[in-house]
Amino acid sequence: MRRGSRHYLAVLAVAALALGACDELEGQPVVSVQPPGPGDTGPAPTPPPGDTAASPEAEPSPEAEPSPEAEPSPEATDSPGTPTPSEEGPPRGAGGGDGFHEGFENGLASTWNAQFCCQHSSRFVTSPVRAGARALEITYRPSDGERAEIAGDSVDRNRPTTFSFSVFLPQDFAPQSKDHFIFQAHSSKPHGGLGGPNLGIQVVDDQWQVWRRWSDHPQMTKRSQGTTETTRVGAFATGRWTDFVIQIDRWSTGDDGVTKVYVDGELVHDVRGGNMYNRQLGPYPKFGIYGGDPLRFSRTLYYDEISVVQGP
Numbered sequence: 001m002r003r004g005s006r007h008y009l010a011v012l013a014v015a016a017l018a019l020g021a022c023d024e025l026e027g028q029p030v031v032s033v034q035p036p037g038p039g040d041t042g043p044a045p046t047p048p049p050g051d052t053a054a055s056p057e058a059e060p061s062p063e064a065e066p067s068p069e070a071e072p073s074p075e076a077t078d079s080p081g082t083p084t085p086s087e088e089g090p091p092r093g094a095g096g097g098d099g100f101h102e103g104f105e106n107g108l109a110s111t112w113n114a115q116f117c118c119q120h121s122s123r124f125v126t127s128p129v130r131a132g133a134r135a136l137e138i139t140y141r142p143s144d145g146e147r148a149e150i151a152g153d154s155v156d157r158n159r160p161t162t163f164s165f166s167v168f169l170p171q172d173f174a175p176q177s178k179d180h181f182i183f184q185a186h187s188s189k190p191h192g193g194l195g196g197p198n199l200g201i202q203v204v205d206d207q208w209q210v211w212r213r214w215s216d217h218p219q220m221t222k223r224s225q226g227t228t229e230t231t232r233v234g235a236f237a238t239g240r241w242t243d244f245v246i247q248i249d250r251w252s253t254g255d256d257g258v259t260k261v262y263v264d265g266e267l268v269h270d271v272r273g274g275n276m277y278n279r280q281l282g283p284y285p286k287f288g289i290y291g292g293d294p295l296r297f298s299r300t301l302y303y304d305e306i307s308v309v310q311g312p
Contacts, residue, residue, distance in 0.1 A: 098309060098311070100309075103134075104135055112152060118144060121148045122136060122137060122139070137301075138289060138300070138303065139298070139300045140295065142296055146292060147290045149184075150286070157280075157281065158251070158282075159312065160248060161310050162248070164244065164306070164307045165183065165303060165307070166243050166244070166303070166305045168241050168301060169236060169238045170238060170239065170300060173236075176295075177205055179203070180295060181202050181289070184286040193219055193221060194221050194223065196223075198276045199283065201261075203236055204232070212273070212274070214253055214273070215277050215278060227274065231269060231271075243265070244263060246260075252273075252274055255274070
């Protein structure tokens, strides 16, 4: 055979092998692997319904920059309306023997009795807050009756007790001549007896006011059987948090009771005398707005960092 013929046959053999390899690959999927872009840590997320996925061949424009994240509204809220007991358990510090702490981080603990009339009466907010991530907003309107409050459990009248809380009055919290409570240590009410606050913090005009009522009557049924005393302790401030500590060194129906009130760390009230009714149980705390009768004006305020501690 001539040398040229042998070369021609070799070329034909190589071509046949190539065609066979192509037949083996026919029908196999073609996988396109996209290299991760800058900052990618895994597969691209599935686009939401209605969005059009980008073509696999399309590459992002080098000029494209991610949009800045939107800042949350200073009044962003969740679960507006009447708070419900948290399904995640009590908030941090709650319970624990002699103390109870409420910061509203996980909602409202089931310990509280919410005394609200309406959906607008309360909501959790992310601003303003005293500590943590959330606080409780309470709103009262003239059509709401006489109160918008949360109430806790009765304390032991034989043990010293400290109530502490932070309250925020917004800038539009205008002075009013009608006094109303923002905190109460409310008397336990026996069957047929008279209830009402034994100790409270009120706002009247532009002032904070400490309110006390006590009686040693065994079955108090009318207010004339008790003694009431009020003391103004300084002007309230708006647009910021105010920290209260109410320290009861001794609960008493007589002259040996001891009551101290601190505002922003300063002792503003230190008195000896009665601070409860003659009841088997001690008073229970209430936080919110109470007028004794319906108020003729609206109020909104915020609570955070509530605690009740009893000593030995």
